[in-house]
Structures are given as structure tokens and as C-alpha cells.
Amino acid sequence: MACAERSEMSYKEKARISFPKDLQNGNLKTTLWLAMAEDRKTPEMRAQMTEIERLRHSAAHVLATAILKIWPEAQFAAGPPVENGFYYDVDLPHRISPEDFEKIEAEMKKEIKANHTFERMEVSRDEALEMGKKGRLAALSDRNDPSKFKLDIIENIPASETISFYRNGEFIDLCAGPHVMRTGNVGAFKLTHVASAYYKGDEKNPQLQRIYGTAFKNKTQLDEYFAMLEEAKKRDHRKLGKELEIYIIDDEVGPGLPLWLPRGAAMIEELEKLAKETEFAAGYQRVRSPHIAREQLYLKSGHLPYYKESMFPPMELRESHPIIEDFFSQFEKKGHLHLGENEELLISIEEELSDTFPKGAIIGAKLDAFLQKIPEELRSRVTRASLEKLVRDLEDHRLRKLIPPADRYYLKAMNCPHHHKLFAAVPHSYRDLPLRFAEYGTCYRYEQSGELFGLMRVRSMQMNDAHIYLTPEQFEAEFNAVNEMYLKYFKLFGIEKYLMRFSTHDPAKLGQKFVDEPELWKQTEEMTRNVLKNSEINFVEVPNEAAFYGPKIDVQAWSAIGREFSIATNQVDFAQPRRFELVYKDKDNTEKTPLCIHRAPLGTHERFIGFLIEHYAGNFPLWLAPEQVRILPIGDEAPLLDYSTSILNELRAHQVRAEIDKSTDKINGKIQRAEQMKVHTMLVIGNRDMEANAVSVRIHGQGNLGAKPRDEVIADILQSIKERRA
RNA sequence: GCCGACGUAGCUCAGCUGGUAGAGCAACGGUUUCGUAAACCGUAGGUCACGAGUUCGAAUCUCGUCGUCGGCUCCA
Incomplete structure (x- = not known):
């Protein structure tokens, strides 16, 4: 209704930012509320708003009150709480800019100081319409122009629902609530930015100004939040990615097409090694497939009917x-x-x-x-x-x-069709299942230009992909095994908080957004839901966001500073095996269609490394560090360089990514540069060390650890890498 | 794709209301031989994103294109 008519977050907001405090102690209510990306939220859904969301929603009313004090002609649309604050959409000839914030905030402070009660009034539909017509809704008094957006919102309230207003001081708004008790409860707030948004998110509707802000119970929490944002800025993968020489995006190569510098490539190699080892141990087999395929493959898989707008346009061969x-x-x-x-x-x-x-x-x-x-x-x-x-x-x-x-070829947007072909290439018995095909496959998706965002949203990506073909009976065990793998990775990377978003289909969109198989949808969703319920895993169910071929689980993980990322995915596919006529011969000598699980625990290299950069602030553990060891000789006399080089060679012989700094800088300069590049281990070597067959160890973030025997240091480095020590 | 802001040397950024570019770091050449976060001197480096236009004159003003960023619709 009024203020919180819509609370859809932008994708970026979902992928990037989440405030950690709300989610501690297993309290998932914030996410539940925000996960409900419905057009309208019912009173029952609204009742689930957490304390902080009520506070922010109330802050939105205070914002509207303040804007009206300055610009009484302002027309308001919706003002819901969002993940990290709130916004209110306003239609106003004056273009609000950040310079206006001070003025608006001053008015907001007055309103908070006045400590007005949020008074709820239930009214009849006619009363509501009458108030809207005289411009009294989302207003301080009657006005010449009707409250046009509020009138439209009233039209869309189902007859079964009560219509209510909320009043604080002179300000009256159409609103279903809930609110905090008094304006004074909005403890600390700040306006953050202004953006444009279409009314109801529809580009056919007029464009409104969306004023964003955030609010907390007290100033301490507000300050913590901004400190977190500051920290996030420092850890921004686009900034660190450039500084640490991990990747670049070049105009001429193309937007959304990252190029990996040697340091980034080294990280990719480590991730691939990790995945290969893990998957091999779990019974996966590696396959490989080309980057393009003919149109007919994607017609069969369903990608062209259901997914075309995300694919690059075809290459036409003649x-x-x-x-x-x-x-x-x-x-x-x-x-x-x-x-x-x-x-x-x-x-x-x-x-x-x-x-x-x-x-x-x-x-x-x-x-x-x-x-x-x-x-x-x-x-x-x-x-x-x-x-x-x-x-x-x-x-x-x-x-x-x-x-x-014309013979059309498409860049592949997903690896699955290729893997299905590989499954079909050889006849399979039930004894072969589960059959697990893994590939770090490169996919290309045509993301709209406005969607591109550093490494987090790209057009070429390499996925830690695998497709598991199995019988329905094997589903639970295999699905749990997949989840085990997720948890293992989370532990390795020190990801303490995660959430699985279980996305189901919308029956109204069968045949458009989702393959038209109502029964199979029901069955597989039920099956997945049960497995999730039986496990210890945190999950929420989100309608209408499934993949076109089956229910989907997006895995959200929180970085070390508490920002949320959607990194991995796990999907159940009943549709494609049928479309590809995949079969296995069962015990009873009949042919049956397997189910397929798509899973990508490490997501894509692009997004995962983007996540890791923020998570570790670029201070990667030794096994993952682009440059694991840098040798810093004190001086450049030949014997010292020889000794240093012999250590370099020994490390390299054991596949350690080691470098030596032979520049003419003094030792402090060499250390400075190595620290700036966040080199994990620095081996400072002077004549004293050489004479003792030792090296002085300095670890990034820990400082000087003193001289140690050469062999011991090397053995320790190798062991740390082998164990993938944190 | 849409709305808005931005685009100056490899990087970070100066360059006011138009008078044809500047610093630090990095690079390169010397000197320095230094024990845990920057030794010193010098050299070189820019079609001011690209393309038109206004002007005697454009990095600066206008338009277009491309790209980046912040939002809006979608995913890993």
C-alpha cells in the first residue's frame, strides 16, 4: 500500500549490500521480508517487518513530511524500507540534488524532535478516495492537485483489505504500516543519494525522483554503518583489482569482458585446482565443450525460447x-x-x-x-x-x-546443453548414475549495458559448472552431497554466514518464463523443499524466480565485512533431460529419463574473485595469493644475489609463485612496494642471513618475524600452501 | 536498454568564468650499498575517450558516439 507499495531492491543492491547486524543470531526476518519481491505485500507479510524496518519505514514518512515543508506541491508514490535504509519516490518539478539534503535533513530533525505519534486511522474506501482527490494524502494540508499516485494505489487495494492512513503531525499518508510509535523513535538517519525510478518500475510510467536514506536506532549504529561502507569502498574489487593488477576491462576488447593479468590468472588457476581436486574426490568427471553451438541446440534446450534476451545475437554463416x-x-x-x-x-x-x-x-x-x-x-x-x-x-x-x-551459431550462455549431448553420446545404465560431468566452462551472456559492474556482472564468465544425472531416488543423497561441498568451500574461505534462496515457479507464467510442465514443477519443488527442510541449511523460499527448466537455489554468502553476494547456484532440471531425450536403462530393462542437477558452488571466476577481493581486502591467504613470496636482497653484491636466487629457484621448483626484487631501491623501499602489492611472504635476505644459511621472514599484515633457517622456512611455505591454510 | 553524473600521462589527481597542458608515484638512465613501509639527481611520457559543431582560438561551450559510475528492469 501507500508507503511500502513496492520494495523491490535493485539487483545490485541484492548482490552487493546487506547489513549484517539484522541477520545475526539466526534472525532471518530481514531477508524474509526483502525476499518477498511481490508487487503488493499483504498485511500478513507486512506484519513481518522487523523493528529496524518499521523504523526506516517511519523515517520515509518523516522524509516526506520534510520535503512537503519545503515543496508543498510534491507528489509522493511509495516509500518502503529497503535492505539498508529506505526511500520515498517523489514527483517534483524541482530536481532534488545532494545539495538539498542538508535543508531536508534539518526539517526531518525538527519533525523527529517534535516527537509526533504515528497515529493509525482506518477509513472507508470512499473516505480514502475523497482525501486523495483533495490532495490531502501524503500531504500536510488540502491541496489544489489530487494525490494522483495515492489515488492509483487505492484503486489497486483489494476490496477485502482495510484501508488505513497514518498521521504524524500535519502529515497524513495512505499507508498500511506498521510504524514505530513516535517520530522520535527514528533515532539517527542520513539521506544518502537520489536516483530516478519509474512509477511502479514500469518505464511507461512517469519518472520519479527516488530519495534514499538510511536510519538507525542511534547514532552509534549509524556511524558503524557508514564505517562499513567506507571499509567496503576501500575493499572495492574494482579499485583493488586495478591496484593489485588482477584484471582489467578494456574498451576495445569490450564492456563486461575482463582480461586477467598474470596475478588474476594465478588466482584462477588456484580455484580451478581446488575445484578439480574436490570434484575428483566426489566422483565427478571432467569434460570439455566449445564456446559456440548451432541454433538448433539451443532451440532444443529451451534457451532460445526462454532465455534469448540474455544471449548474444547469433553469428550467421552462409x-x-x-x-x-x-x-x-x-x-x-x-x-x-x-x-x-x-x-x-x-x-x-x-x-x-x-x-x-x-x-x-x-x-x-x-x-x-x-x-x-x-x-x-x-x-x-x-x-x-x-x-x-x-x-x-x-x-x-x-x-x-x-x-x-543461414546457419546460425550462438555463443553459449550455459554449459548444460553441451553436457547433455555428452551424456547422450554413450548409452547409460542405471549403474552409471549418478553421473557427474564437470567443466570450468566459459559462457557468454548479453547483460544489458546498465547491468555491467566490475567483475560482479560481466558478459564473459567461466563457471565452476557441473551437471549431475541421477534417478529421483538418488536425489536426496546427491543433493546433500552437493550442499556438503558448498559448506566445505565456505569453511575454507572463512565464509561464516550464508543463505540459500529456494526459488520456485509461478504457475501463471508456465509456458512463458517457465517450461510448461505443471506436474513436474510440483514434484521437483516438493522434493527439493523436503531435502532442504531435512537438512540444517538456512533457506528461504522465493516464488517466481526459478530457472526456466526447474527450481533453483541461489546461494548467498556474506563477506568478511558483512556484505551479501549471490555467488553460487544449484538448480534442479527436469525439463532439459526430456527435451534432449536423455535416457538410462533401468533395472527393469525400461528406458527412463534422468533428473539433472546443475550446480556451481564457486559460481564464476569473475564473481567469485570479486567476492574474494572484498572478503580478504586483497590480503589473500598464501595458497591463493597471486604473488606468494618475494625475495628482497639487501644490496646487490653477487654472492648475496646468488644465495637469493638459489632460494627463488628452490621455491619455483615446488610451484611456488615467487619473485625476486633486484631493483636498486633500499630495503625499506623494497618492503614498501611488496607491502603495497600485498605480497604474502617477504623473505628479506642480507649478509647476516646468508652466512647463517637463514632468511628473515616478513608476512604481510604481520610484520617482521625475524631470521629462521632457510629449509624450515621453505618447508613451512610449502606446507601452508598444501593445506590451504587460512 | 532507460534516467542522471563523469571520462586529462601506466596509476592517483590539478588545470577558475575558452588563450593550443601540470604534479606525485610508476617507467627509463645515472649516482647510492642500504637490515624491515619510500635514498638522490636526471630523462622521457598526453590527437585532454572518440567524432562533429560554435569561435580568431576548445581539455574548457554545444551536439552525437563509445565507455565508466549511481539508480530503474534481469542473473552466476
């Missing part, structure tokens, strides 16, 4: 023939001609030719003859486009055969 190329390129240069007028002529030529050439004659030769039959004066006015259009318009006419049909 049988190359010099005459065709010449024909087309000649006409492209000349004027246009609507070939339609000459259709009859073309058809007659074709008919004549079909007598000359026996069936099965090669297209090229036939086409040569065809082209030569076109009168010179006509050729000069034909364009490739017009000829193609003509041929396309003829559709089934045999003339169409003169132009080889």
Missing part, C-alpha cells in the same frame, strides 16, 4: 560462394529496388532453371546460372537486403533454396 558475394556486394553499392515488383520474373527464371538442373544439383552451380539470368538493368537495382527479403517472403517457395539458409 555457404560462401564467390558469385554470391560478388552479386551481393555489387548491388549493395547501388540503389535500392523493391524486388517484390519483380518477383514473377525471378520465379520464372527459377522455374526455367529447375528444368535445366536435375534435383540435387549443387546450389552453387544453380545459383550461378540463376544470377546470370537476371537482366543486367535489374541487377543494378537489386540490393542484398531486398533480395533476401524477397526470398524470405517466399518462405516455402523453392526459390528460397537458391540462397543457402
Whole structure:
């Protein structure tokens, strides 16, 4: 209703920011409320608002009150709490900019100081409409213009629901609540930014100004929140990714197409090694597949019907023939001609030719003859486009055969169709199942330009993908095994908080967004729900966000500073195995269709490394560090360099990513540069160390640990890497 | 894709209301031989994102394109 009519977060907000405090002690209410991405929230759903959300929602009313004090003509739409604060959408000729914030905040403070009660009033529909018509809703007094958005919102309130207003001081708003008791309960707040948003998120609707702010019980919490944001800024993967030389995105290569520098590539190699070891031990087999495939593969998989807007447009291949190329390129240069007028002529030529050439004659030769039959004066006015259009318009006419049909190839957006083909390549018995195909496959998705965001949202990505083919009976055990793997990774990376978002389908969208298999949807969702319930795993259920081929689980993880990331995914697929006619021979000698689990515990390299950069603030553990060891000789005398180099060589012989700093900087300078690059272990080597066959160890973040025997240090480095010590 | 802001050397940034670019770090060349977060001197480096336009004159003003960022619709 009024203020919290919609509370949909942007994707970025979902992927990036979450406030940790609300979620501690297993309290998942914040996420429950925010996960309910419904168009309208029912009173029951609203009742689940947490304390902090009520406070923020109330802060939105205070914001509106303040804006009206300055600009009484302001028209308000919706003002819900969101994950880290609140906003209110306002329609106002004056463009509010951050310079106005001080003024608005001053008015808000007055309102909070006045400590007005949030008074709830239940009214009839007619009363509500009347108030709206005289502009009294989301207003301080009657106005000349009606409260247009509020009137629209009233229209959409189901007859069964009570309509209520909330009043604080002079301000009255259409609102279902709930609120805190008094404006004074909005302890500490701050306006953060202003953005534009369409009314109801529909671009056909007018654009509103969305004023964002955040609020907390007290100033301490507010300050903590901004300190967290500051910290997040310092850890921003785009900033650190550049500083630490992990990746770049180059305009000429293309937006959303990261290039991995050696340091980033080293991290990728480590992640792949980790995944390969883990998956091998869990009975996965590696497969490999190309980056492109023909249109028909994706028609079969369902990606083209259901997922097309996320795919790059196709590459069209045509049988190359010099005459065709010449024909087309000649006409492209000349004027246009609507070939339609000459259709009859073309058809007659074709008919004549079909007598000359026996069936099965090669297209090229036939086409040569065809082209030569076109009168010179006509050729000069034909364009490739017009000829193609003509041929396309003829559709089934045999003339169409003169132009080889376009052979379309798509960049793969998902690995599954390729893996299904691999499954189908060999006959399978029930004894083969579960069959697990794993691949760090590269996928390309056409994300809209506005979606791109550093490494977190890209157009080329390499996924820690695998497809598990299994029987329904095996589902529970295998699904749990997959979850075990997630938990193992979380532990390794020190991810303490996570949540699985279980996304189901919307029956109303069968055949559009979701494959039209109502029964299978029900079955697999039920099955998944039960397994989740039987496990210890935190999960919430979110309607209408499944994959097109089955229920989906998005795994959200919280970084060390408490920001939330959607990193991994886990999906149940009943649709594609059918579409690909995948079968296994069961005990009873009948052919059955397996189920498929898609899983990607480490998500994509791109997003996962983006997450890790923030999580570790670039201070990676030794096993993962791009540069594990840097040797810093004190001085450049030959014996010292020889000793240093022998250590370098020994480390490298054991696959340790080690470097040596032979620059002319003094030792402090060398240390400074190594620290800035967050090199994990620095081995400072001077004459004293050389004479004792020792090295002085300095660890990034720990400082100087003093001299130690050379062999001991090397053994410890190797052991730490082997164990993947934190 | 839409709305808004921004785009200066490899990096971080100066360059006021138009008078054809500047610093620090990095790089390169010297000197320095230094024990745990920056030794010193010098050299070189820019079609001021790209393309048009206004102007005697554009990094600066206008328009377009591309890109980045903040939002809006979607995913790993």
C-alpha cells in the first residue's frame, strides 16, 4: 500500500549490500521480508517487518513530511524500507540534488524532535478516495492537485483489505504500516543519494525522483554503518583489482569482458585446482565443450525460447560462394529496388532453371546460372537486403533454396546443453548414475549495458559448472552431497554466514518464463523443499524466480565485512533431460529419463574473485595469493644475489609463485612496494642471513618475524600452501 | 536498454568564468650499498575517450558516439 507499495531492491543492491547486524543470531526476518519481491505485500507479510524496518519505514514518512515543508506541491508514490535504509519516490518539478539534503535533513530533525505519534486511522474506501482527490494524502494540508499516485494505489487495494492512513503531525499518508510509535523513535538517519525510478518500475510510467536514506536506532549504529561502507569502498574489487593488477576491462576488447593479468590468472588457476581436486574426490568427471553451438541446440534446450534476451545475437554463416558475394556486394553499392515488383520474373527464371538442373544439383552451380539470368538493368537495382527479403517472403517457395539458409551459431550462455549431448553420446545404465560431468566452462551472456559492474556482472564468465544425472531416488543423497561441498568451500574461505534462496515457479507464467510442465514443477519443488527442510541449511523460499527448466537455489554468502553476494547456484532440471531425450536403462530393462542437477558452488571466476577481493581486502591467504613470496636482497653484491636466487629457484621448483626484487631501491623501499602489492611472504635476505644459511621472514599484515633457517622456512611455505591454510 | 553524473600521462589527481597542458608515484638512465613501509639527481611520457559543431582560438561551450559510475528492469 501507500508507503511500502513496492520494495523491490535493485539487483545490485541484492548482490552487493546487506547489513549484517539484522541477520545475526539466526534472525532471518530481514531477508524474509526483502525476499518477498511481490508487487503488493499483504498485511500478513507486512506484519513481518522487523523493528529496524518499521523504523526506516517511519523515517520515509518523516522524509516526506520534510520535503512537503519545503515543496508543498510534491507528489509522493511509495516509500518502503529497503535492505539498508529506505526511500520515498517523489514527483517534483524541482530536481532534488545532494545539495538539498542538508535543508531536508534539518526539517526531518525538527519533525523527529517534535516527537509526533504515528497515529493509525482506518477509513472507508470512499473516505480514502475523497482525501486523495483533495490532495490531502501524503500531504500536510488540502491541496489544489489530487494525490494522483495515492489515488492509483487505492484503486489497486483489494476490496477485502482495510484501508488505513497514518498521521504524524500535519502529515497524513495512505499507508498500511506498521510504524514505530513516535517520530522520535527514528533515532539517527542520513539521506544518502537520489536516483530516478519509474512509477511502479514500469518505464511507461512517469519518472520519479527516488530519495534514499538510511536510519538507525542511534547514532552509534549509524556511524558503524557508514564505517562499513567506507571499509567496503576501500575493499572495492574494482579499485583493488586495478591496484593489485588482477584484471582489467578494456574498451576495445569490450564492456563486461575482463582480461586477467598474470596475478588474476594465478588466482584462477588456484580455484580451478581446488575445484578439480574436490570434484575428483566426489566422483565427478571432467569434460570439455566449445564456446559456440548451432541454433538448433539451443532451440532444443529451451534457451532460445526462454532465455534469448540474455544471449548474444547469433553469428550467421552462409555457404560462401564467390558469385554470391560478388552479386551481393555489387548491388549493395547501388540503389535500392523493391524486388517484390519483380518477383514473377525471378520465379520464372527459377522455374526455367529447375528444368535445366536435375534435383540435387549443387546450389552453387544453380545459383550461378540463376544470377546470370537476371537482366543486367535489374541487377543494378537489386540490393542484398531486398533480395533476401524477397526470398524470405517466399518462405516455402523453392526459390528460397537458391540462397543457402543461414546457419546460425550462438555463443553459449550455459554449459548444460553441451553436457547433455555428452551424456547422450554413450548409452547409460542405471549403474552409471549418478553421473557427474564437470567443466570450468566459459559462457557468454548479453547483460544489458546498465547491468555491467566490475567483475560482479560481466558478459564473459567461466563457471565452476557441473551437471549431475541421477534417478529421483538418488536425489536426496546427491543433493546433500552437493550442499556438503558448498559448506566445505565456505569453511575454507572463512565464509561464516550464508543463505540459500529456494526459488520456485509461478504457475501463471508456465509456458512463458517457465517450461510448461505443471506436474513436474510440483514434484521437483516438493522434493527439493523436503531435502532442504531435512537438512540444517538456512533457506528461504522465493516464488517466481526459478530457472526456466526447474527450481533453483541461489546461494548467498556474506563477506568478511558483512556484505551479501549471490555467488553460487544449484538448480534442479527436469525439463532439459526430456527435451534432449536423455535416457538410462533401468533395472527393469525400461528406458527412463534422468533428473539433472546443475550446480556451481564457486559460481564464476569473475564473481567469485570479486567476492574474494572484498572478503580478504586483497590480503589473500598464501595458497591463493597471486604473488606468494618475494625475495628482497639487501644490496646487490653477487654472492648475496646468488644465495637469493638459489632460494627463488628452490621455491619455483615446488610451484611456488615467487619473485625476486633486484631493483636498486633500499630495503625499506623494497618492503614498501611488496607491502603495497600485498605480497604474502617477504623473505628479506642480507649478509647476516646468508652466512647463517637463514632468511628473515616478513608476512604481510604481520610484520617482521625475524631470521629462521632457510629449509624450515621453505618447508613451512610449502606446507601452508598444501593445506590451504587460512 | 532507460534516467542522471563523469571520462586529462601506466596509476592517483590539478588545470577558475575558452588563450593550443601540470604534479606525485610508476617507467627509463645515472649516482647510492642500504637490515624491515619510500635514498638522490636526471630523462622521457598526453590527437585532454572518440567524432562533429560554435569561435580568431576548445581539455574548457554545444551536439552525437563509445565507455565508466549511481539508480530503474534481469542473473552466476
